[in-house]
Amino acid sequence: MANGKSEPLKSLKQFNLSSSRLILLGFAVPIVIGAILLALPLSSSSGESIGWINALFTSTSAVCVTGLAVVDTGADFSLFGQIIIMCLIQVGGLGFMTFGVLIAVVLGKKIGLKNRLLIQESTNALSTQGVVRLSLGIFLIALIIEFIGAALLIVRWEEELGLGQAIYYGMFHSVSSFNNAGFSLWSDSLSRYVGDPLVNLVITLLFIIGGLGFTVVLDVWKHRRWNKLSLHSRIVLSTSAFLCLAGFIVIFIIELFNSRTFGSLTWGERIWAGYFQGVVTRTAGFNTIDISAMMTASQFFMIFLMFIGASSGSTGGGIKTNTFAVLLFTLISIIKGKEDVQLLNRRIPQSIILRSIAVMVISVSVVIGATFLLTISEHSLQKDFMEVLFEVTSAFGTVGLSMGLTPELSPFGKGVIILTMYIGRLGPLTLAFALSQRVVKQKYRLPEEKVLIG
Known part of the structure; x- marks a missing residue:
């Protein structure tokens, strides 16, 4: 409180929570609330609860915008349950601070410096200047892009599904796409639209824009010229374009020799399938061909793309394109x-280089550790190592693609993937800062001595 004015985003100073720890809490709270709601019989299509562990897994996957599913979203959840999942995706994709700022502005409340610092960290902004405007811009951009995407999908699906169902399916898949979640109401994801130009383009453009990051989208909208863009925006755009093109070319060429995926497709469908799976791998968990039937080389390359993920300040996970x-x-x-x-x-500052190295080391450690645990807990399933590594990397990158292991996971395995999705969405460095004590600046430096490297 200051001069009788209340702040809408309470700093929780009495609990001595750092901004990193508050971000951890900001994602954990909607996960728990979502798990409680999804565990209700009302959320199930059968009228019986899907179980607490399945509800927690689904809620975490939605809030962390991953898309891995232990139960069929379209078949096993009621309309109520599906709407809850869609809301969790929106909250997880845009971030709880964005909604906090929106509520504060609507109520006419003042946002103090501490909360501006928290908004800066949660949105990955470079400074506190203009973070409130950035948060409102994020919300507005998301609504506009999701509305346009939904409208295009409604036009495509109206004749096939009817207007009412087309509106609902269009809204759900637009929200799921833009937030890089990958949840689909069809059991085969988007495989039935493998050669459909409109569905392929709309879905991919939604998750590509969402994966660029809101600061980049706003920067492009404001300046619209390459030489006027910030270094961050230029790195994100050029790296993302390179990875999308590489993904398309590599997967298309490899799968041309695979009769299990491309064998029954026309040349037009093969091009669309190669394009879709090449760009979707880094961010969203949709698929138009069977992932488990793909060549091992394609699956391994997809692991590489999933590990890199989207960009900082976006709705995707991974180590991020700018880090790469x-x-x-x-x-x-x-x-x-x-x-x-x-x-x-x-010239890149030394602090940014050290931060990138830290992100890389922690991320590799998380993936290796989770993979090691799953090879033990899921040993009875006799699953191939590639399948386990693919699952873990997909969870860490909040991608949501799977070779079929997700529904067969043991309770312990589900717990491992839940934790991996949570770490992947938060970012490994944010988690490390949150779990560590406050950084204390050294008052002295020890003598320097060289060691052999390599």
């Missing part, structure tokens, strides 16, 4: 013997 770009050019600079890391005619 910084690490790649750091390696190039080391090989060339350069002291500075240069990217797009700019």
